[in-house]
Amino acid sequence: MNGTRPPDNDNALGNTGNPETLPVIRERLATSDPLVRASAIASLRHMQGEQVNELLALASACQTDADEAVRQTAYMAIQSLDQRYPGLLQRGQ
Numbered sequence: 001m002n003g004t005r006p007p008d009n010d011n012a013l014g015n016t017g018n019p020e021t022l023p024v025i026r027e028r029l030a031t032s033d034p035l036v037r038a039s040a041i042a043s044l045r046h047m048q049g050e051q052v053n054e055l056l057a058l059a060s061a062c063q064t065d066a067d068e069a070v071r072q073t074a075y076m077a078i079q080s081l082d083q084r085y086p087g088l089l090q091r092g093q
Contacts, residue, residue, distance in 0.1 A: 017046040017048060017051075020090075022054070026058070027041045034065075034069060035069075037062070037065060041058070041059060041077050045076070045077045054084055055081060056078065056081055058089060060074070060078065062074035062077075062086050
């Protein structure tokens with residue numbers, strides 16, 4: 001692993017797009033390991049459905065993370081959510 005790539009098992013969790021994984025993702029966002037936090041926030045881009053506002057809030061909160069990689073990943077997740085749900089950023093403001 002090169003130090004910037006999130007763990008594969010975390011990516012697999014989020015890649016399911018299953019909203020039932022949100023509690024686990026929330027837990028991983030609270031960890032002290034920036035690679036785990038980045039992986040957790042990246043997984044949000046695959047989520048769908050009614051949780052989209054919660055996903056946007058989680059991703060937005062990560063934009064102030066101490067780790068630059070987590071902040072960048074949060075930005076990418078927000079952009080992905082906005083592409084999937086046009087106008088989402090305007091509604092969230």
